[in-house]
Amino acid sequence: MRRLLYWGTATVLLATVVHLFAVIFVPGVDSGQKMAQLEAAGEINTLHRISMKGTDPTLLTEPSPDLAYAFCKYDIKSRPLLVQGAIPPTYWSVSVYSEIGDNVYTLNDRQAGVDKISLMLVDASETFEDEDRPENTIIVRVPTATGLILFRAFVPDRSQSELIERHLDASECKTYPVRSARR
Amino acid sequence: MFLICGLGLGYCTADYSMQEGLATVSVRNGPWIVWPLAGSADADPYTRAHFAANGHLPLTAFEALTFRATTDDHGQPLDQSCEYFVEGRAFKARWWSLTAYQNDRNFIANKAQRYSFNSQNIVYTGQGEFQVALASNARPGNWLPLKNSGTFQLTLRLYNPDSDMRGSLQELLLPKIKKVGCT
Structure with a gap:
């Protein structure tokens, strides 16, 4: 009986360790793989529109067929990133994801209230002088120097897809020529 | 035995x-x-692990609520050899969409290239009420084509949901998923 209790307890303890290990380490490993997959799909700090033709596998898992997407994989270790979005006349949003997949910032078309928006991504661990900020630009401080920016735009019906894609194509991600001073 | 049970459990x-x-x-x-x-920097390890393991880049609940169903109202797995009616009414959100995915998370291929309905292209039957038929053969009205075999899942996305929706997720009036029959 004592032997059975011993091995039963040991099994539960091992199962607990495996369970916690999987839950805690899966996000880092899987998010890293996702980011690597997106990085391989295009140049870093550059905007790429995602083709959504038929049932072709896309870079996104379970994408919405009612949205058009574009993304920039960012790396702001050496310079901030300037993100310029052309906002179509439908629902639109830009989301910033950290390296581990946290949605650290989202702005939609109604919150923006304009048809063109300018954001600057700055590493939260670095100082950024306000005089370096271009006019009418929102500063977004991100917790990790690498991650992903994802644009989403609602395509209510197929007749509007060309118009929406034109807006995404007119958007841009580019490094900004001001080096943040490290603390 | 101890190792197998512990690791497996x-x-x-x-x-x-x-x-x-x-x-x-x-x-x-x-x-x-x-x-x-979902997507929140305050998310618990299980939420993070769920979205990382599934390769999703989620929006926070303020921007969108995403509901997934893999079973019908009676808890039976959604099966493409069966026919279903999804019945509900418009939601207090800026816009919404209902999408069917096959088990590998890709769209269910069909000649009409119809993978979803959204709040603007769906045909309502009454005062904001709708019915979507899911079947392998064409149906009148809102028809989402299925293949003849394999399980599938439904994803309901509500964009910019009203704040009272976010606070009462368990009480929300969500669409019924009714099995009509199987071949």
């Missing part, structure tokens, strides 16, 4: 808690499951 409980969610981190409403802390 740990893996199975971790997989279940990441996919289906524990009662403390995901909310069930009929056949629908939603993860309220």
